[in-house]
Amino acid sequence: MAFVNLKKKEVQVKVVYYGPGRGGKTTNLEFLFNRFKGRIKTEMVAIKTHGDRTLFFDFLPFDIGKIKGYDIRVQLYTVPGQVKYNATRRLVLRGADGIVFVADSMKVRREKNLLSLKNLQENLATYNKNIFKIPLVMQYNKRDLSEHGIPLLSPELLKNDLNTQLKAPSFEASALIGTNVVPTMKKIITMTLASLQRELK
């Protein structure tokens, strides 16, 4: 649940970028930070391993101004995608108000996407949260690789694998070059705040 300070009229929401390892979660945040650091005036915190992988999480906080008289502060997090870091992943997921599932479009990563989505559902369940009810946006990342002859899963197949039941808004994206990174982020924030508004009523 988001942190709401009624006295100070502040709301803090937490959005977690989830998905398989090497799928582009950190790249999403890096793109946002590099593109908008002049406007958001905050720092991105990234804890990486020797091999340039996310060890604990990446963290990018920023303010988006007033909504209904409340100052809105958004915190974007990524989880470590590698299977072995599930305990860490579950901790980062605690208190999440919205999720972006970053799926890897590469054909060879099809099973990893499925496992990661299942893992998300299980981890949310430990916090009594339902994957069908929490604000969720699907991002089919690495679409630019098609131009380099890399075999990719079609958007239809990705949708069939991951989003048939969830029916979450989805974006074909390339976090590396920034395509649809901002719309993904805007969508999840809008959905999360609308959901929060409903909960608070």
Place this chain on the structure above:
Amino acid sequence: MNNQEDDTVTIEVEEQLENVFGESEETRDFSEESAEFADYPLRNLKAISLSIDWEIDDEIMTRLNDEVEELKEKYKDDNVIVLFLRLLGSVGKYIKVNKASSHPDAIKLLNTVFINLEKVAMSEGMSETDREKILLGEVKRFKKLKEDIAIRKTVGAKEKEIEVSEEVEPMIIEEPQEVGAAMQEELMPPEIEAEEIGPLPGGITPEISDIAQMQPHEAFAYALDEIRQVIKAEFKALRAEIKLWREGQ
């Protein structure tokens, strides 16, 4: 809250987001695979090299090996390309054996060898000298990696002597021949002297189902242990690199 209120919030949020993040959206239609790649000879190898990361599995590494062997046959008359492929095959074998415990630079080397192989294979009219120069650069990187791995192994062995540990971290790549000689005799593919080890240095990775059964405080303790193990491995690698750097001074 009714739908009208919901819509009002949505409109307000969208306006605020536009103020902060507007006028910077990258929009682009992703084309299907371009025709020029349809007959691209390194297409499969490129896809495999992009697929290899820390979550390496036997299937992808076997595919790498098979593709390398196939391309060796295809380019058997081009010695430089064959040598590039041998480098790829050797590093691939090392990564296959050591998986997530591979030296991080091994994955980087795999990528740079492929990028330069692509450059050499696809640049028509590149002089033989330039091609050999690019190859030499990769062989140097390969040798540097081999040295780093040897140091890592030595440091690991010393630590284990102190810790009286029973575990072994075998990470040796057999040294390739110099390229000059290799141009004449072919680069010998380095063999791997290694046995598979677990995914966490010195640690035991529980099944996901086990973690799911944990209480929050247990999960937190496990997460801390994960971090401790990785930091330990990071320092170990760092010490090895500092030692190598000092030796190079």
